[in-house]
Amino acid sequence: MSAPRKQHEKLLSRGLQFSFLLALLLVWYLATARWGVSRILLPAPATVWRELDDVLRSGEFLPHLRVTLIELASAFAIACTFGLGSGYLISRTRYAMAVFEPLLASIYSVPMILLLPLYVLFFGLGSGSKIALGATVSFFPIVLSTIAGFGSVERIFVTSARSMGASNAQMFRYVLLPAALPVVVTGLRMGFTIALLAILGSETIASFAGLGHKIAQLAEAMETARMFAYIAFAVAIVAILNIITTALERRVKLQ
C-alpha cells in the first residue's frame, strides 16, 4: 500500500473516531435541552464545562490528584519490587515455573476488589488500603510477564554466550535482560494501568481523599455537574498516563 493512501486511511479513521465522540456529546446535549432528562441526574454539557473550568482554575483538584498519584506510585513500586524479583527467581528453574506459574495465573483471575474490605480492616480507610490493593492487582501481570519473559529465553542464546565466555553478570545484562525485556515491559504497563483503575475504584468505595473519593463525595451531595467535571478530569489524567506508558513501552521494545 502506498504511503499517501495509508495516511489517508489513518486520517479517515481519526475523523470517524472524532465524529463518534461529537455525536455522543450531541446526544448528551439533546437529552438535557430537548428530551427533558433531569438536570440533577444529567447536567447540561455547558454547565459541566463551566464547572471543569472552575475546578482547574481554583486548583481545588490538586490535593486529590496528589493523593491518587502518590498511592499509584507507591503501589506500582511495591508491585515492581516483588513482581520482578519473584518472577525472575521463579524463572530460574523449570520446576519452580511449573509450580508457580499456574498458581499465580489462577489467583490472577480472582476479582481482587474483593480484598478491599479486608485491606480497609488491615490498613485503615486512608491511603494504606488503596496502596495495598493497587500493589496486589498490579503484582500479578508483572510477575507473570517476568516469568514468561525470562523463562522463554531461547537456549541457543544462553549456550552461545556461555561458549564465548560470558560471566553470570554479563549473561544477565547482555543476554537474559534484552531477551526478556519486551515481554516484561508489557507486563509493567498492564500492571501500571490496572493499579490506577483499582486505586481510583477503591477511592470511590471507602476513603478520605483522592480523585475517586472526590467523585463519590460529589455524587452523594448531588452536585452532579461538578462530579461530571471531576470524572472528565480523571479520564484525562488516565489518558495522559496511558499515552506516556505506551510510548515508554514502545521505546524500550524498539531498542
Place this chain on the structure above:
Amino acid sequence: MAKSDVAVRIRDVSHQFGEPGDARFVQALQRTSLDIRRGELICLIGPSGCGKSTLLNIIGGLLAPTTGTIEVDAKPVRGPLPHDIAFVFQENALFPWCTVKENVMLGMRFQGVSRTEQEKRARDALAAVGLNDFMAHHPAQLSGGMRQRAALARALSLQTDILLMDEPFGALDEQTRIVLGEDLSVLLARAAKTIVFVTHSLGEAVFLADRVAVFSARPGMVKASIDIDEPHPRKPSFVTTEKFSDLRNKLYGLLHDEIRKSVESAAVTELNA
C-alpha cells in the same frame, strides 16, 4: 604422531542422556576415540542422532561426557574454553536485539577485549565474510546465509585456534550452501585454524575437509576416517572431478548401512513408544 601435533585428543568418550531404564534414555556416544590434528579441518559425518553434535559440545566444554576424557592442547577440558575454542551453531545463535557489528563485538566484550580492539577486529572479521555493508543491520534483516556469515565472523573475531562448527549451513538451501562452502574454504586456508565441522552433507564433507570421520548409527562411534588429499583453498571445479566423486561414493558406501540402521531403529522406537 608427535604430541604437539594433536589439538584435541578424545579418549573413550561415552555420553548418555538420562539413566538406563528411563523412557527418554539415549546412549548417544559409545567409547569414541579420535585425535584431531593441529590445523586440520575434520568433518564429522553420520546418521541423525549418532552423537556428532554431542561430541562437538563435549569438545567445547558445553557438555560433560558421562565417561572418557577430552584434552585440548594436552589440558583436560572441564568447561567452556572461550580463549581456545569458538563455536558456529546451526542457526539463530545471533542476538536479535543487537546489530550485526554489536553481535560480533559482544563475544569479544565477554572476554575483556578493549573497545577499540573490538571495533577493529569486528570490522576485519565482517569484511572477511563479505558483510561490510551490513554491519548496522539487525539479524532479522539478513538472509539465512548472511546470518551464518555473521555468526562465522563472530567466531573468527575471537581469534581462537579451534573452531567448532555444528551444521552451520544445515538450514540453508543447496545453492547458498555451495557458495558458503567455497567461501569458507578460501577463508580457512588463510586462517590456519583447527576446525571440527559437523555435517549431514557428503558433498560438503568432501569439499571442505582434510579428513572425514564417519560415525556409526547410535550409539555412535568413529567407524572410519578418510583423508581428503587436496590442497586448500579448494576450487569450485573440484566437485566435478573424478577424485571428488570417488571419495563421495566411498563415503556414501560407508554411511549407507549406518543410515539404514538408524532409520530402522528409530522406527522401532516409535513403535514401542
